[in-house]
Amino acid sequence: MPKRGWNRHKGGRPKGRQREQKPSFHILCEGVNTEPEYFKGFPVQNIGHCKGYGQSRTALVKTALKYKRANGITKKSKDQIWVVFDYDYKGELQPQQKEDFNNAIIQAESNGIRWAVSNDSFELWYVLHYQNCDAQQLRTWYNQRLKFHNGIGDTKERENAKKMYDLLLSNQADAITRAEAIVELYDENDKAYADKNPYTTVHELVKELNKYIK
Numbered sequence: 001m002p003k004r005g006w007n008r009h010k011g012g013r014p015k016g017r018q019r020e021q022k023p024s025f026h027i028l029c030e031g032v033n034t035e036p037e038y039f040k041g042f043p044v045q046n047i048g049h050c051k052g053y054g055q056s057r058t059a060l061v062k063t064a065l066k067y068k069r070a071n072g073i074t075k076k077s078k079d080q081i082w083v084v085f086d087y088d089y090k091g092e093l094q095p096q097q098k099e100d101f102n103n104a105i106i107q108a109e110s111n112g113i114r115w116a117v118s119n120d121s122f123e124l125w126y127v128l129h130y131q132n133c134d135a136q137q138l139r140t141w142y143n144q145r146l147k148f149h150n151g152i153g154d155t156k157e158r159e160n161a162k163k164m165y166d167l168l169l170s171n172q173a174d175a176i177t178r179a180e181a182i183v184e185l186y187d188e189n190d191k192a193y194a195d196k197n198p199y200t201t202v203h204e205l206v207k208e209l210n211k212y213i214k
Contacts, residue, residue: 021078022212023046023077023078023079024046024049024080025044025047025050025208025209026049026050026067026068026073026079026080027051027082027205028049028053028060028063028064028067028082028083029051029052029053029083029084029085030052030053030055030056030057030060030083030084030085030086031052031085031122032054033052033156033161034122034156034161035084036052037158037164038161038165039084039165039209040162041162041165041166042210042213043214044209044212044213047209057100057101057103058100058104058107060083060085060104061083061104061107064081064113065111067081068111068112075112080114080208081114082113082116082205083104083108083113083114083117084115084117084122084202084205085101085104085115086117086118086120086121086122087101087120087121088121088139089138097194098194098195101117101119101193101194102191102193105117105191105193106191114204114205116200116204117193117200117201118199118200118202119193119198119199119200120136120137120138120142120197120198121138121139122155122202123139123142123146123155124142124200125175125179125200125203126142126146126164126168127142127146128174128178128200129149129171129172130145130150130171131149132178132181133178135198136197136198137197150167150168152164176206179200180203182198182200183199186199
């Protein structure tokens with residue numbers, strides 16, 4: 001005969017134990033302000049870590065691997081660890097920058113780390129809230145378009161970065177649709193990510209976070 005207070009169901013386990021545990025999000029960003037302040041704006045309670053590291057792309061992935069091991073994050077834990085970085089083209093750094101970008105994504109993927117990347121810059125994701133982007137552009141162009149649309153041209157400033165989630169929210173669904181359309185333009189098996197421009201997978205992280213908004 002079951003003990004009093006035990007609320008049992010078929011199988012004999014307490015119902016409370018059947019609740020699916022929410023994954024914790026661990027978001028490691030290349031930028032110090034732009035990316036982490038945007039993701040901190042999401043009204044979800046299971047963002048366990050969100051920080052900008054100011055590191056290069058492959059260095060950030062190495063930091064994510066150390067973080068993953070130190071915190072015991074495995075497939076069984078259901079936690080999600082993400083790296084967020086962009087290409088930010090600089091002519092004098094080619095072709096090393098291209099190799100760094102491509103290798104960082106490949107290393108992340110092969111080690112179970114999810115990636116939200118942009119080519120050329122994270123601001124591409126912001127501009128997609130207002131318009132289609134179908135030609136190769138650099139960060140300066142995206143900043144100009146963003147300033148035209150909402151008056152904020154530099155999201156590297158922390159106070160500006162903090163405003164972006166609320167400022168963009170009403171157009172977020174449009175941005176997701178536009179980002180998905182961009183991804184469809186490329187062969188998903190092509191690992192030359194630096195040659196995909198414009199390109200972003202930031203919407204994939206956004207969609208995951210949206211699942212846990214109350």
